[in-house]
Amino acid sequence: MTSLVLFYLAGTLTLGGAVGVVGTRNIVHAALFLLASLMGVAGIYLLVFAEFLALVQVLIYGGAIVIVVLFALMLTRLQEFRGSMENRQWPVAVVAAVVLFGVIAAAIVRTGTPAGLERQGPGVQDIGTALFTQWAIPFEVASVLLLVALIGAIVIARAGGRD
């Protein structure tokens, strides 16, 4: 019962933050709403016993991605949106989002919860073992991907160069 209350709290934080991200007119506020939403997701990870992912979520999203977004907002001074923050197709976007949510939610509720579900979470040690044995090759590929993205970002954003 307590877990359900905590779930609704974290879910409200997540969805409220998400609505703030897509609804606010201030871009810096949007980045801070994104932080709130991501921390709500971290709380949900804790509730389903994925504590390693909750930690990764706080460190990478809260500590890295939101900070990088705020830096980018400082470097691109955005006073250019005088009129609406939304483009002309926003009513279509509302309809598309609501219809998609209706379809997915109907499918989920019709399917229901299969019988005999057990909440179980692996420890951090299990995840580490799996990541470095069974998933070692994807792990190395991910590290190469991060290196390529790092070098690519430096080359693209470098001052000067050939425009």
Next chain:
Amino acid sequence: MITLVHLQVLSAGLFCIGLYGVLARRSAVLILLAIELMLNAVNVNLVGLAAFVDNGQFMGQIIAIFVITVAAAEVGLALAIILRLYRNRGSVNVDQLNMMKW
């Protein structure tokens, strides 16, 4: 007691809010933030399925870790492109980025 349905409906809601943001916003930075919301919705779904269905195999959590990795790389590259765009065009309004149209 939390059930899988709770997590899946939450994930669907987060994904659809992100979809609205991607379709309706004019600033490239805000579209990027909405894409982050959608990636998080996918992660919630993966972690929920790993916790409730996958008998102690936690494959969903491993895949969620890789999704977070790719999201970090994507944000870094996309913000570099946005910075470059701002420097070259003086704007990050995606309605005005039509130089590849003819």
